[in-house]
Amino acid sequence: ESVNMDEKETQPPKRYNVSSIIAELERKNLGTKATRANIVDTLFKRNYVKTKDKAIEVTPFGIAVVDTLEKHCSDIIDENLTRKFEEDMENIQNLKTTSDNVIDEAKKTLTEISNKFKKEEFAIGKALLSGMKAEEYNKRNEEILFKCPKCEGNMTVRKGPYGNFAGCSNYPKCNNTVKLPAGMLIIKGKCTHCEAAKIINKTNNNNSK
Secondary structure (H helix, E strand, O other), X not given: OOOOOOOOOOOOOOOOOHHHHHXXXXXXXXXXXXXXXXXXXXXXXXXXXXXXOOEEEEOHHHHHHHHHHHHHOHHHHOHHHHHHHHHHHXXXXXXXXXXXXXXXXXXXXXXXXXXXXXXXXXXXXXXXXXXXXXXXXXXXXXXXXXXXXXXXXXXXXXXXXXXXXXXXXXOOOXXXXXXXXXXXXXXXXXXXXXXXXXXXXOOOOEEEO
C-alpha cells in the first residue's frame, strides 16, 4: 500500500484586524461591549499599532513597550489583573462587595506595582527611548504629505480603525489630524499650486491634495 506525502509550508497565523481584536478581548473577558472599541482606538492613538494591508501590525514602539514592561514590571500588563479589577467593579454593582473593600485592595496592589516600576524606572525609560527612536526612523522614511500647520511637523498617511488620515510626526505633542479618502492610497507627485503631495485613490482613481 502506497502512502502519498505532500510537502507544505507551515502557514503563519492570520493577523488581527479591528474586529478580531475586539472578539479576542470579549473571549478573554477584557473590557465591556461599550469600551472594547475604545481600547482598540487607544492602541492606534498611542502609536502601538498601525494597519497594513487591512491587518493590524504592531509598531516598533508598541513592541518596545510590551517587551520592556514584561521584563521590568510584568504586573502592569497582566491581563488577569485587568480582569480582576473589572470583575470587582461588577461585584460592586451586584452588591457582592463594597466599594471600600475594592478600593483598599486596589490601592495595595497598585502601590506595590508603582514601587516596583519606580525601582526599574531608569531601565524602562532607556528601553522605551530606543523603541521611540526606532519609530522615529520609520516615520522619517514615510511619505511626507505636507507640513503640519500647527507645529511644522510632517503630516504622513496613517491608517486607523476608522479609515485613512494624515497624522503629525510630532504626536503625542501634536495631535493634529486630517481625514483622507477611503480606499487604497498612493502618493504620486506634488500639487503645482501648494507643493503638497498628491494623493491618488487607487480604488476609484480620484486625486486628492
